[in-house]
Amino acid sequence: MTRQHVTAQAPGKINCYFRVGPPRADGYHDVASLYVAVSLFEEVEATLRGDGELQLRLDESSTVVGEPETFPLGPSNLVYQAADLLREHTGTTLGADLNIIKRVPIAGGMGGGSADAAATLVACNELWQTGLDREELGRLGSRLGADVPFALMGGAAIGLGVGDKLAPLLTRAQTDWVLIPASYGLSTPRVYAMLDRLRAGQPVDVPQEVDPQVIKALMSSDAEMLASVLVNDLTQASLALAPELGTVRDLAEGAGALRAMVSGSGPTLALLVRDADHGTEVMAQLGDEVGVATLAVTAPAPGARVVHSE
Template identity: 45%
Template sequence: MGPAAGPVPRSRKPVSAVTVRVPAKVNVQLTVGGRRPDGFHDLANVFLAVGLYDHVTAAPAEGLRLTAEGRDVAGVPLDGTNLAARAAVALAKRYGIEPDVHLHIAKAIPVAGGMAGGSADAAGALVACDALWGIGAPREELLALCAELGSDVPFSLVGGAALGLGRGERLTPLEVGGEFHWVFALAEGGLSTPEVYRECDRLRRAGGGSDLAADLPVPVADPALVAALAAGDAVALGAALSNDLQAAAVGLRPGLAATLAAGRAGGALAGIVSGSGPTVAFLCASASAASALAAALPTRAHPASSPAPGATPL
């Protein structure tokens, strides 16, 4: 990225705390190419931000401190390995300041659920610390830091809908012509994203194919899915949903098959494992249908609509 930008002039009034709301995402298309020499996979990843939010609050502190609240936060690391902490450190290093901040994360996005909760928290921490420290970093600079932190972090910053290529970090905004209604069925415990990708590679080899990028086509967006988003057509979107990681996620967590069947039996237009799972996303015809399905599912479930804005200071 180049040399550090240098110390930040402190011309702004001190800020006591900044809270940023960040959305979850669902992958309405996740086409996985072969494994590259760097270990990553080329993707055609159509992201849709949904109205299920974490809140990241940055406040002055001596040193870097993390706290978290919400369900399942036992799975949230409260040290320097947390992606939000890494985001704060990266921003401070870029601008030649100390990462003195208390980050408090209020979780509603499932932990390790395939909905980019950790990535959302990283994007929220960047925006919150930028405001707290009076940096005023250009949006392009924040997006570049997001891409360094992880493949899903840039989309958590921008929200809406977008096609992510490369590792998913190279974003092109997509038009959304209406509101889509979802139910997210939450599983107990998470799934490791690297483990799901390894299982996807193993399944390809076991089926007599290759898992190498040189042997597989470069993933592209599905024109029918992009058209369904632009038209706001839920039926067409449901017919076009796809996730190349779904078989791997279900193989690692066989109970997901029953959840998928229950949602379809309950009237969902379509169901899909969200990203690397284990959260299952059901697309519904209306907000009332989503509420009814959420109440009927045998597992913990939340209705939410899309698209949603990206990281937003409150």
């Protein structure tokens, strides 16, 4: 029996460790990543349509910081592509109105588009009663983007290959972060292209593993240790494209953050703090002295899941 209305959520992510290899023949890059899902969730509300149409809408309650024009409401959107791929794979002829509540910055380096796709797969699988399990949804998700399987999984995980070969880390050890979203986005392909230009002529190894010290620090919730081993190879490219990020990063560390790093391909900055109280102090200082917007989040957070069904 089909449902009439299903709501699903999926988390944004931070890369605590991100090493990038040279460009491959297919244009992608091998990476070694340590993903952590954070408590900032995208939400997709799917309402049944019997005419087979897919209609997308960006909810007015969305708290997006970024460039809304980079979020087209048509076939180029990952929400549309995820629902369409699920229909194609399962043979269903049903449709859906898909209302998207965005909280993860658009083009912000936190996997918001991948979270949208993951939430859509989970919502429509329940709405249409297509019966796919998590493993099958993960395989479909990998066809939409390397970060989609992790958004389905949540928690923390090592990612190899292009980031889609995932090994979950079974930890509940909490880390606290403060996010500084930017008022603009950075195109991920553009950031990678800049990294390739900056490293032109230099020998670049293919990353094979995540630094065990990063894993140890995350698993033990040792914020001080984790701050000392955070790595993101895309930082230099992000700063080359948006030099002001370096200034804000320095201000954040001056305000007491243990470490301020570019999240993924940027331009969102992720500030590691000791605990929630420390995060509140850092946020207050940044708000009072610098006037930047901040968000407090924790990790790990659960992966894509249905939160309402009727």
